[in-house]
Amino acid sequence: xxxxxxxxxxxxxxxxxxxxxxxxxxxxxxxxxxxxxxxxxxxxxxxxxxxxxxxxxxxxxxxxxxxxxxxxxxxxxxxxxxxxxxxxxxxxxxxxxxxxxxxxxxxxxxxxxxxxxxxxxxxxxxxxxxxxxxxxxxxxxxxxxxxxxxxxxxxxxxxxxxxxxxxxxxxxxxxxxxxxxxxxxxxxxxxxxxxxxxxxxxxxxxxxxxxxxxxxxxxxxxxxxxxxxxxxxxxxxxxxxxxxxxxxxxxxxxxxxxxxxxxxxxxxxxxxxxxxxxxxxxxxxxxxxxxxxxxxxxxxxxxxxxxxxxxxxxxxxxxxxxxxxxxxxxxxxxxxxxxxxxxxxxxxxxxxxxxxxxxxxxxxxxxxxxxxxxxxxxxxxxxxxxxxxxxxxxxxxxxxxxxxxxxxxxxxxxxxxxxxxxxxxxxxxxxxxxxxxxxxxxxxxxxxxxxxxxxxxxxxxxxxxxxxxxxxxxxxxxxxxxxxxxxxxxxxxxxxxxxxxxxxxxxxxxxxxxxxxxxxxxxxxxxxxxxxxxxxxxxxxxxxxxxxxxxxxxxxxxxxxxxxxxxxxxxxxxxxxxxxxxxxxxxxxxxxxx
RNA sequence: GCCGAGGUAGCUCAACGGCAGAGCAAUCGCUUCGUAAGCGAUAGGUUGUGGGUUCGAAUCCCAUCCUCGGCUCCA
Numbered sequence: 001x002x003x004x005x006x007x008x009x010x011x012x013x014x015x016x017x018x019x020x021x022x023x024x025x026x027x028x029x030x031x032x033x034x035x036x037x038x039x040x041x042x043x044x045x046x047x048x049x050x051x052x053x054x055x056x057x058x059x060x061x062x063x064x065x066x067x068x069x070x071x072x073x074x075x076x077x078x079x080x081x082x083x084x085x086x087x088x089x090x091x092x093x094x095x096x097x098x099x100x101x102x103x104x105x106x107x108x109x110x111x112x113x114x115x116x117x118x119x120x121x122x123x124x125x126x127x128x129x130x131x132x133x134x135x136x137x138x139x140x141x142x143x144x145x146x147x148x149x150x151x152x153x154x155x156x157x158x159x160x161x162x163x164x165x166x167x168x169x170x171x172x173x174x175x176x177x178x179x180x181x182x183x184x185x186x187x188x189x190x191x192x193x194x195x196x197x198x199x200x201x202x203x204x205x206x207x208x209x210x211x212x213x214x215x216x217x218x219x220x221x222x223x224x225x226x227x228x229x230x231x232x233x234x235x236x237x238x239x240x241x242x243x244x245x246x247x248x249x250x251x252x253x254x255x256x257x258x259x260x261x262x263x264x265x266x267x268x269x270x271x272x273x274x275x276x277x278x279x280x281x282x283x284x285x286x287x288x289x290x291x292x293x294x295x296x297x298x299x300x301x302x303x304x305x306x307x308x309x310x311x312x313x314x315x316x317x318x319x320x321x322x323x324x325x326x327x328x329x330x331x332x333x334x335x336x337x338x339x340x341x342x343x344x345x346x347x348x349x350x351x352x353x354x355x356x357x358x359x360x361x362x363x364x365x366x367x368x369x370x371x372x373x374x375x376x377x378x379x380x381x382x383x384x385x386x387x388x389x390x391x392x393x394x395x396x397x398x399x400x401x402x403x404x405x406x407x408x409x410x411x412x413x414x415x416x417x418x419x420x421x422x423x424x425x426x427x428x429x430x431x432x433x434x435x436x437x438x439x440x441x442x443x444x445x446x447x448x449x450x451x452x453x454x455x456x457x458x459x460x461x462x463x464x465x466x467x468x469x470x471x472x473x474x475x476x477x478x479x480x481x482x483x484x485x486x487x488x489x490x491x492x493x494x495x496x497x498x499x500x501x502x503x504x505x506x507x508x509x510x511x512x513x514x515x516x517x518x519x520x521x522x523x524x525x526x527x528x529x530x531x532x533x534x535x536x537x538x539x540x541x542x543x544x545x546x547x548x549x550x551x552x553x554x555x556x557x558x559x560x561x562x563x564x565x566x567x568x569x570x571x572x573x574x575x576x577x578x579x580x581x582x583x584x585x586x587x588x589x590x591x592x593x594x
Numbered sequence: 595g596c597c598g599a600g601g602u603a604g605c606u607c608a609a610c611g612g613c614a615g616a617g618c619a620a621u622c623g624c625u626u627c628g629u630a631a632g633c634g635a636u637a638g639g640u641u642g643u644g645g646g647u648u649c650g651a652a653u654c655c656c657a658u659c660c661u662c663g664g665c666u667c668c669a
Binding site: 056112115145146147151201312497498499525527529535543547548550559565 | 596598604605625626628629631632642643659660661662663664667668669
């Protein structure tokens with residue numbers, strides 16, 4: 001029997017899995033001839049995949065839900081029964097459930113016990129994990145219908161998947177639905193239009209992003225911020241071309257291994273060229289353009305490198321999955337014995353960058369040597385040992401969690417994927433740090449060692465934001481469009497009470513701008529209430545309401561985005577405070593009501 | 595790429611075989627106002643694109659482009 005603690009994950013999964021069974025019953029009753037396949041509990045609910053002549057619509061979901069409630073109220077027990085292969089096969093053959101027969105064969109092959117679970121009139125081939133009865137299924141909702149391949153294989157039939165969720169309590173369900181609403185409100189595509197941050201145009205092409213002035217300003221701040229840190233850490237910036245002869249990608253191996261992700265060649269004077277899918281080969285070209293001594297290492301090349309990758313049309317998604325994007329890319333060229341030190345620096349850099357952007361929860365996933373890998377054992381052992389040590393000590397000290405994925409690395413070297421949690425608890429992968437023993441060999445990238453011989457250099461690929469597009473999209477959602485002062489495209493908006501205020505407002509505007517801030521001015525003849533409303537919708541962090549009383553008093557009235565107000569602050573004090581807040585990359589307002 | 599749903603004014607949407615409309619935004623007036631929507635007027639469209647059916651197409655059909663929900667979570 002499943003855990004009866006209704007707060008346990010086990011109970012939640014049984015509830016949802018049971019709910020999936022009830023849904024399958026309802027669907028088969030309402031749409032006879034529908035074949036059932038699988039219906040597991042998932043992270044946030046459950047689904048069931050059906051093969052049906054009928055195309056399920058959103059309207060059908062209400063009907064199915066209604067029938068599900070009737071079934072659930074019937075208080076039917078879930079009964080498990082061990083079956084012989086023959087018995088089970090006869091049952092499913094009789095019902096023409098071809099998918100179940102296929103699953104059954106799989107179970108037999110693996111030598112597992114065959115069980116059927118029945119409630120009311122519905123029986124499923126199922127390994128179990130159910131409630132005692134349907135009665136506890138009360139707080140559920142069907143959410144959407146979508147296509148899904150049988151067994152996730154695009155060569156197999158396309159099934160119809162109905163998603164739903166269920167909770168032990170009404171509060172749980174309501175909280176979940178509210179969270180979905182919240183995610184919807186924060187959607188960077190929606191906010192991107194509303195806040196005039198970016199656009200994507202049919203005339204230009206899918207997955208190709210246009211940064212509008214306000215979005216570009218945010219990006220510029222990110223770029224400047226990162227440049228400073230990279231300078232601190234000894235990086236050198238480079239620029240490389242956006243197209244390259246196929247020759248380059250033959251040497252790098254991309255043409256042989258990653259042709260799917262590259263765009264078709266363009267012919268230039270009988271030579272095939274390609275749009276750049278990654279920056280690494282170019283950076284290696286710079287590295288090996290001259291001889292390097294072991295004393296010169298590590299050499300760190302950074303580039304905000306724009307690359308073009310072919311993504312299938314169906315997977316494009318706002319800024320999060322695009323076809324042209326700019327990576328905050330860098331390649332470190334070092335000796336094997338320098339990996340540890342570079343990793344320490346990298347981890348600290350990652351922490352500094354994420355912290356300034358409000359991401360405190362960071363988790364590293366180290367993927368180690370896979371079965372098929374290139375490079376000597378000693379090379380891998382040394383590299384992995386150094387990385388592990390850094391994760392166990394340095395990363396841990398910075399508060400990073402980490403997990404090890406044994407054998408999950410690339411054939412060319414171990415890697416660390418770095419994930420963060422956003423303001424509403426969603427996990428995103430941002431950065432990646434990958435060691436590469438392969439590319440230096442393909443390009444014959446070496447250095448002169450202390451003994452006068454030559455060694456292959458070790459290459460570290462790394463990105464912290466990942467890409468500016470994706471990172472910006474995640475930031476918009478993380479902050480729900482309300483950027484902290486250091487990133488906000490407009491930092492202070494001056495709102496005039498009446499037309500007489502305009503000269504004073506212009507003076508204030510100039511003073512703020514001189515102070516290195518990003519002000520905006522609304523001197524229209526709208527009422528103050530409307531101006532506040534507009535500035536709030538624009539998600540400007542600070543407003544200055546400027547009227548005759550302020551001019552008379554020689555001070556300012558400030559309103560924060562969240563509605564709090566501060567009166568009687570002098571102009572210089574305001575500028576000073578804002579500069580301070582922007583400079584320290586503070587994530588919360590420094591000006592607060594006393 | 596595949597399954598499904600969509601594409602109408604800058605934005606959000608209506609009209610669903612019979613004159614293409616509203617709200618917000620914009621522009622021009624009036625209003626000069628103290629913390630989330632003051633009033634009026636004007637302008638704005640080859641209904642994604644191309645083809646077809648029809649006396650007549652935003653609406654029906656075909657093609658195409660784009661957008662959205664999904665396509666790992668193995669009874």
